[in-house]
Amino acid sequence: MSLFTAVEMAPRDPILGLNEQFNADTNPSKVNLGVGVYFDDNGKLPLLQCVQAAEKTMMDKPTARGYLPIDGIAAYDAAVKALVFGADSDVVKSGRVATVQAIGGTGGLKIGADFLKKISPNATVLISDPSWENHRALFTNAGFTVDTYPYFDQSANGGLGGINFDGMLAKLNGAAEGTIVLLHACCHNPTGYDITAAQWDQVIAVVKARKLTAFLDMAYQGFGYGIAEDGAVIAKFVAAELNIFVSTSFSKSFSLYGERVGALSVVGSSKEETDRVLSQLKIAIRTNYSNPPTHGGAIVAAVLNNPELRAQWEQELGEMRVRIKAMRQKLVDGLKAAGVTKDMSFITTQIGMFSYSGLSKDQMVRLRSEFGVYGTDTGRMCVAALNSKNIDYVCQAIAKVV
Numbered sequence: 326m327s328l329f330t331a332v333e334m335a336p337r338d339p340i341l342g343l344n345e346q347f348n349a350d351t352n353p354s355k356v357n358l359g360v361g362v363y364f365d366d367n368g369k370l371p372l373l374q375c376v377q378a379a380e381k382t383m384m385d386k387p388t389a390r391g392y393l394p395i396d397g398i399a400a401y402d403a404a405v406k407a408l409v410f411g412a413d414s415d416v417v418k419s420g421r422v423a424t425v426q427a428i429g430g431t432g433g434l435k436i437g438a439d440f441l442k443k444i445s446p447n448a449t450v451l452i453s454d455p456s457w458e459n460h461r462a463l464f465t466n467a468g469f470t471v472d473t474y475p476y477f478d479q480s481a482n483g484g485l486g487g488i489n490f491d492g493m494l495a496k497l498n499g500a501a502e503g504t505i506v507l508l509h510a511c512c513h514n515p516t517g518y519d520i521t522a523a524q525w526d527q528v529i530a531v532v533k534a535r536k537l538t539a540f541l542d543m544a545y546q547g548f549g550y551g552i553a554e555d556g557a558v559i560a561k562f563v564a565a566e567l568n569i570f571v572s573t574s575f576s577k578s579f580s581l582y583g584e585r586v587g588a589l590s591v592v593g594s595s596k597e598e599t600d601r602v603l604s605q606l607k608i609a610i611r612t613n614y615s616n617p618p619t620h621g622g623a624i625v626a627a628v629l630n631n632p633e634l635r636a637q638w639e640q641e642l643g644e645m646r647v648r649i650k651a652m653r654q655k656l657v658d659g660l661k662a663a664g665v666t667k668d669m670s671f672i673t674t675q676i677g678m679f680s681y682s683g684l685s686k687d688q689m690v691r692l693r694s695e696f697g698v699y700g701t702d703t704g705r706m707c708v709a710a711l712n713s714k715n716i717d718y719v720c721q722a723i724a725k726v727v
């Protein structure tokens with residue numbers, strides 16, 4: 326009898342499990358469209374020029390690694406505020422945004438969840454159906470009951486799939502006061518479908534009328550239509566004078582996955598209130614991991630706060646965005662050329678790194694076993710992993726299973 330006799334084997338993370346399966350696959354043509362990572366046209370994980378330049382400057386003048394403040398590097402937090410809310414926005418200038426550096430976007434969500442559990446212990450959390458796998462687990466682990474609001478409907482658009490916006494709005498309208506609603510600010514993961522600006526206005530009206538708490542997960546700012554364009558939804562919530570939560574991730578937009586750079590921002594009603602909120606966010610950080618690591622935040626702060634590096638970053642991020650869009654078009658054209666008769670042009674109306682392809686679990690399993698093309702069982706494919714060398718093979722493979 327050991328302390329761990331009753332410990333059950335936890336299920337494997339579905340996406341990381343897929344990665345392991347991919348790595349073990351001996352098919353020389355294998356393509357990994359499972360994990361949500363951007364690869365360049367050579368199939369390589371990019372190391373951005375702006376990041377290399379910032380690191381070079383840092384290495385030329387090495388600094389000691391003391392503890393950071395609990396809320397992270399001040400210049401980093403200021404840069405995140407400016408990026409997410411606008412440097413000249415009233416909400417930032419009047420001190421109504423509390424921003425803390427976090428361990429990736431996941432860390433931002435976790436700190437927000439822990440703080441919310443203190444102030445709204447009995448609230449239910451609503452996440453989209455479907456959502457990023459970790460949303461449910463993370464808020465459940467923080468002690469919340471997690472439910473879903475309708476989002477994707479495969480039967481929409483004559484079976485091609487789309488957003489069930491009426492269902493989403495109806496669920497929010499029926500939610501109890503204080504319900505926490507987790508929204509994907511842009512580039513919805515896993516579906517690739519975002520609601521329109523006019524639909525956001527309707528969501529905001531319901532959030533306000535029903536006194537819900539909006540938590541916006543912004544893991545892909547700049548991958549949709551542009552940095553400012555993707556951030557516009559945050560300004561809409563601020564204009565509606567809502568107390569919102571925003572988690573930020575730089576994993577994708579800086580290709581700094583392993584550095585774990587992210588943030589949490591909370592909008593208060595006054596500076597005095599926001600200062601109190603910040604003090605509580607610091608408690609949540611202190612009791613989780615004390616304070617954040619130095620390197621990733623220093624890189625992002627150096628890039629965002631230097632006009633030349635910032636311009637370089639915007640260009641590099643723009644190139645990633647444009648390449649993904651080109652791959653979407655190539656996928657649509659390639660599937661048609663490979664003999665797929667179904668109209669697949671919905672792929673170009675989707676946005677961000679992912680595409681819900683509409684393929685069934687059986688078809689996804691066949692893609693893996695017969696062709697070494699790896700996507701998730703739900704039909705999600707990472708279009709940011711397609712490139713000019715693998716696109717034809719992927720199109721041929723899909724054509725053979727549909």
Ligand code: PMP
Pocket residue numbers: 361428429430431432457509514542544574575576582585586587
């Ligand atoms: N939210 C969403 C919607 C995501 O897709 C991801 C990353 N896959 C995250 C949060 C977490 O980002 P990070 O890796 O920076 O923790």
